[in-house]
Amino acid sequence: MVNTFKSMRREEVALCVEAIRAAANSGSIVVDLSDNASSLSVYMSCRMVFGKKYMDVEFDGRGLMSVVKEGTKLLSAPNLGDYIPFLLLPLTSKGLQSA
Template sequence: MPTIVISSPEAAELFLKTHDLVFASRPPHEGSKHISSGQKNLSFSEYGVYWRDTRKMCTIELLSNHKINSFKSMRREEVSLCVESIRAASNNRSVAVDLSDKVSSLSVDMSCRMVLGKKYRDEEFDERGFKAVVREGIQLASAPNLGDYIPIIAPLDLQVFTKRMKSVNKAFDNLFEKIIEEHLQPNDGERTKDFVDVMVGFIGSEESEYRIERPHVKAIILVSVYTKS
């Protein structure tokens, strides 16, 4: 893999500022290829019109102060539920409370409600459970994969990463198909408009040189769940 080592402030300025656009794109990545619909997400898509438009949409519809504040009551509700769960568990002194797991679950639950519109029980998702599959996807995407460094051996799947990545992708694909279909139904007005509502509104539309379809929506939803978890 061609590699550049930045060893001085002057070189860092050239790399990060002067010639930033030259190095803006990510190289091909097996994890994103198999988990995120062929690098269609914000984290790994090539720099260009699609990446800029996706970044703008995520910034406005998911990360803006207005959007964050619109979910304030939901966050308070989930924190209250988490605190109550810890309080109930502490009453049983024979059972240890895993605070790391509690905080992780809280983050995932809030992310689901903000991005997907509601929390999903494990039995609605996959036999492994929603949080377990999210963790597995993160681990597979970040683990050193020989196929990324020696592309010619990628089809051999020597580390069995590709098989596991496809399994993670299938689990999320089934869930996201269900979620998209639910969001295509008329909103009764009782719930706050979530990120999937916005994304579904773009399906079939043409933005510059590309057309937004379901694989794009799924990839963007997936990275939104990962980054917030």
């Protein structure tokens, strides 16, 4: 299974390294490696799951990273029903109940 996506991973890592190299050669004093690492992770996951690389225009110009960050923020928000049990049923927006 790991070798299945070997060529895709190599391609994405090469693109990431090229983006870092271009940023470093542009005269920028600081290169944001965490942003590049996040992008690499999201783009590789997207290609593995959906079979294609999504471009920013496919997300109303906001970009894939923006959509992923927004989704992560929404899914990681605390559920008020965990803290105030009588609100559990009306506020169970995630469709999950804690154990």
